[in-house]
Amino acid sequence: MTEAPGFVAQLYAAAARNNSLVCVGLDPEPGKIPAHILALPQPIFEFNRRIVEATAEYACCYKPQFAHYAALGAEDQLLATIRFIREKHPGLPVILDSKRGDIGSTAAKYAQESFERYGADAVTVNPYLGSDSIEPYLQWPGRGVIILCRTSNPGARDFQDLESGGKRLYRHVAERVAQKWNASGNCMLVVGATYPEELAEIRAVVGDLPFLVPGVGAQGGDVAAAVRAGRTADGFGMVLNSSRGIIYAGGGAGFADAARAATRALRDEINQYR
Amino acid sequence: MTEAPGFVAQLYAAAARNNSLVCVGLDPEPGKIPAHILALPQPIFEFNRRIVEATAEYACCYKPQFAHYAALGAEDQLLATIRFIREKHPGLPVILDSKRGDIGSTAAKYAQESFERYGADAVTVNPYLGSDSIEPYLQWPGRGVIILCRTSNPGARDFQDLESGGKRLYRHVAERVAQKWNASGNCMLVVGATYPEELAEIRAVVGDLPFLVPGVGAQGGDVAAAVRAGRTADGFGMVLNSSRGIIYAGGGAGFADAARAATRALRDEINQYR
Numbered sequence: 001m002t003e004a005p006g007f008v009a010q011l012y013a014a015a016a017r018n019n020s021l022v023c024v025g026l027d028p029e030p031g032k033i034p035a036h037i038l039a040l041p042q043p044i045f046e047f048n049r050r051i052v053e054a055t056a057e058y059a060c061c062y063k064p065q066f067a068h069y070a071a072l073g074a075e076d077q078l079l080a081t082i083r084f085i086r087e088k089h090p091g092l093p094v095i096l097d098s099k100r101g102d103i104g105s106t107a108a109k110y111a112q113e114s115f116e117r118y119g120a121d122a123v124t125v126n127p128y129l130g131s132d133s134i135e136p137y138l139q140w141p142g143r144g145v146i147i148l149c150r151t152s153n154p155g156a157r158d159f160q161d162l163e164s165g166g167k168r169l170y171r172h173v174a175e176r177v178a179q180k181w182n183a184s185g186n187c188m189l190v191v192g193a194t195y196p197e198e199l200a201e202i203r204a205v206v207g208d209l210p211f212l213v214p215g216v217g218a219q220g221g222d223v224a225a226a227v228r229a230g231r232t233a234d235g236f237g238m239v240l241n242s243s244r245g246i247i248y249a250g251g252g253a254g255f256a257d258a259a260r261a262a263t264r265a266l267r268d269e270i271n272q273y274r
Numbered sequence: 275m276t277e278a279p280g281f282v283a284q285l286y287a288a289a290a291r292n293n294s295l296v297c298v299g300l301d302p303e304p305g306k307i308p309a310h311i312l313a314l315p316q317p318i319f320e321f322n323r324r325i326v327e328a329t330a331e332y333a334c335c336y337k338p339q340f341a342h343y344a345a346l347g348a349e350d351q352l353l354a355t356i357r358f359i360r361e362k363h364p365g366l367p368v369i370l371d372s373k374r375g376d377i378g379s380t381a382a383k384y385a386q387e388s389f390e391r392y393g394a395d396a397v398t399v400n401p402y403l404g405s406d407s408i409e410p411y412l413q414w415p416g417r418g419v420i421i422l423c424r425t426s427n428p429g430a431r432d433f434q435d436l437e438s439g440g441k442r443l444y445r446h447v448a449e450r451v452a453q454k455w456n457a458s459g460n461c462m463l464v465v466g467a468t469y470p471e472e473l474a475e476i477r478a479v480v481g482d483l484p485f486l487v488p489g490v491g492a493q494g495g496d497v498a499a500a501v502r503a504g505r506t507a508d509g510f511g512m513v514l515n516s517s518r519g520i521i522y523a524g525g526g527a528g529f530a531d532a533a534r535a536a537t538r539a540l541r542d543e544i545n546q547y548r
Contacts, residue, residue: 027380065376065380067374067376067380067381067383067384067387068380068383070383070384070387070391071383071384071386071387071390071391072391073349073391075347075349099374099375099376099400100341100373101373101375101400101402101422102339102341102373103425103426103427103429103493104427104429106301106339106341106342107341109341109342109344109345110341110344110345112345113341113344113345116345117344117345117346117347126373126375126400126402127402127432127433128375128400128401128402128422128425128433128434129422129425129427129429129430130427130428130429130430130431130432130433130434131428131429131432132427132428132429133427133429134429148375148402148403151377151402151403152377153377153378153403153404153406153407154404154405154406155377155378155403155404155405155406155407155408156403156404157404158401158404158405158450159401159402159404159443159446159447160402160404162436162438162439162443162446163438163439164436164437164438164443165436169433169436169438169443172433172436173433176432176433219377
């Protein structure tokens with residue numbers, strides 16, 4: 001029996017096919033959804049569906065951010081969104097961005113939530129609780145496990161930069177992932193575009209381990225600096241997420257067209273520097 | 275206008291009233307719920323309701339663990355459980371154990387989820403992303419914010435023990451909470467019962483900041499050692515959580531009675547050492 005390709009292979013196949021390293025973040029906020037969509041029975045799903053249809057040609061993956069659904073009790077629309085992508089665009093992986101982190105027995109429940117209930121191809125996780133908090137996700141064959149390393153926010157400095165044995169905490173995390181947790185080859189690291197020096201430092205010690213890079217667009221990260229710092233020699237090695245910069249690129253009746261144009265523009269900007 | 279008492283005041287009032295430092299963890303697993311409850315339309319809620327009714331006299335708070343609901347798509351039963359406790363036992367605070375951790379704009383959504391959607395009195399959060407990831411929770415007046423510090427699992431050693439500037443990571447977290455984040459007095463720290471030396475070390479540097487202590491019962495933590503290490507001079511300063519040791523203390527028709535006896539026994543054991 002031939003196994004299905006794993007998450008990272010799927011992701012790179014999509015990136016090659018669409019010549020794109022753009023991850024489209026699906027962070028729906030009712031206050032920003034156009035009125036004609038808000039009037040529909042499942043407005044969040046309907047918004048997402050139109051964004052996906054408009055951007056699928058220029059993206060390599062999608063990343064729904066869990067809090068935006070959880071705050072509203074919209075788990076059903078999150079599920080509908082992921083199902084829609086898997087059915088209509090099976091080549092484009094879905095990353096559930098829920099940043100889970102708990103002890104082993106509980107992590108097993110979160111893995112079940114991510115991969116079975118929602119059917120996500122990958123999930124983001126927090127490394128603070130260590131190995132047994134990550135292990136249950138790694139036991140799902142072919143699914144992606146994307147570990148927070150150096151995040152894109154200002155508070156990232158508070159603890160992630162603490163130096164121990166000549167290395168900052170984020171580097172300890174990066175090395176642990178590269179040397180231990182990535183045995184099956186389906187791990188990635190979250191490294192913010194807002195910190196290109198750290199991107200380069202981490203790239204230097206983790207080989208070709210791919211990065212999920214948030215922080216371009218609304219958070220102000222520089223695309224050129226991030227791509228130059230984080231890419232691998234073959235021009236892959238990272239996907240760059242934009243959420244607000246794409247899904248709210250335009251309002252009203254033209255929101256999906258604006259999202260499409262923004263995705264294409266970000267794709268082309270990234271490709272200049274690969 | 276007099277403000278309602280904050281989370282920590284509520285918690286200590288409950289602890290004093292019931293002479294108890296027991297937090298009952300509500301981690302329902304269908305495979306362990308008695309058959310006569312599983313046959314009901316909302317089996318998880320019905321199980322929890324009976325556990326709460328049986329244990330309310332001997333507990334000081336309840337802690338539903340989010341993954342156990344999320345894995346099953348049982349958010350409605352989580353909500354029903356929290357509502358039930360708030361209506362029938364308004365003096366017993368509810369801690370939503372979801373260990374959230376995300377950048378500021380997203381953390382605001384998680385705070386909305388925790389405090390508005392679910393109506394929890396407190397939520398557990400992960401410190402890895404630093405100050406801006408905690409700030410949105412602190413802005414909810416009177417609600418509790420319970421920060422992971424030294425967790426109870428084996429993997430806690432991997433990163434939480436890294437030493438920087440003569441202090442381990444968990445101590446940097448503890449000091450940050452005590453000195454900055456706890457300005458409104460409604461923070462707590464998660465410190466595992468499985469590591470009593472660390473409990474004592476942290477107690478020595480954070481004054482009377484209260485601890486949520488998991489790890490007794492199924493995880494093997496020693497009650498006497500944990501209480502002696504973590505209590506404050508007045509015999510408070512901590513609540514000890516037991517989940518599996520209480521809610522699955524017995525099966526079949528007598529499960530609630532067994533949970534009641536286990537809660538009382540844990541309460542009495544803790545009180546020996548306060």
